[in-house]
Amino acid sequence: MKRIVVGIILFMSSVIYSQNKDKNLFNGTESFTGKKYISAETDFRISQSNNEEKKAVANYNLGNSIYRQNQPGEAKYKFLNAVEVAKTKEEKHKAFHNLGNTLMLEENYSGAVEAYKNALRNNPSDDETRYNYALAKQKLKENPPKDDKEKKKDKDKEKQDKDKKDQDKKEKEDKGKEKDKKDSDKGKEDDKKKEGDDKKGKQDGDKKEDENGNPKPSGANKQQIENLLNAVNNAEKKIQDKVNAKKVKVAPSTNEKDW
Structure with a gap:
């Protein structure tokens, strides 16, 4: 099976722009190129907060840095942010493309299909996006999403399993309490019986002899x-x-x- 064409590419225009106005965006780009993804993430986060004009670039590059650290779940939200603030078709295309990549890794094939489709709407000639789009549709066909009935059935089964586990635990606890109570009651009965035997023995002794050791009439x-x-x-x-x-x-x- 062919692998996903990841197609993570930094905006080359941001390097020129950052040299003039945004030092953090420039430093982040340099760190990313040197595969220093943690340092790049730090600079891109600062740029994202401070540079409204290039917020789409900063969010996209931040998503790439996080993605390279094997955290596609978090990177996904940065690509979504980039999509929301993107101003050009190029920005939207790249953000949608990498959003599709993160969704593929999460096996959210229906979401990936939509992301790649939106990427192609902004750049129909990109071969990597076109290939990933076809692969996502194939995966979706092989793994169709569950309908509401199947989801409900799975939830009901999970609930039944949980209820049975809780019931078994309760029955076990009740049996333990019942055994402890029986043992306690038996101990009390034994103590009472012993106390009664001692009292009876004392009474019998009092009946048989007086203070001088003489037998007493019954x-x-x-x-x-x-x-x-x-x-x-x-x-x-x-x-x-x-x-x-x-x-x-x-x-x-x-x-x-x-x-």
């Missing part, structure tokens, strides 16, 4: 035990009193007569 509280012990003690005291009373009655008399 279900008896402290007050009941004290009442029971008091009753037993009272009963024993009554029995002891009765025994003592009998001993007094049966004791022999120890009284003796005085002789």
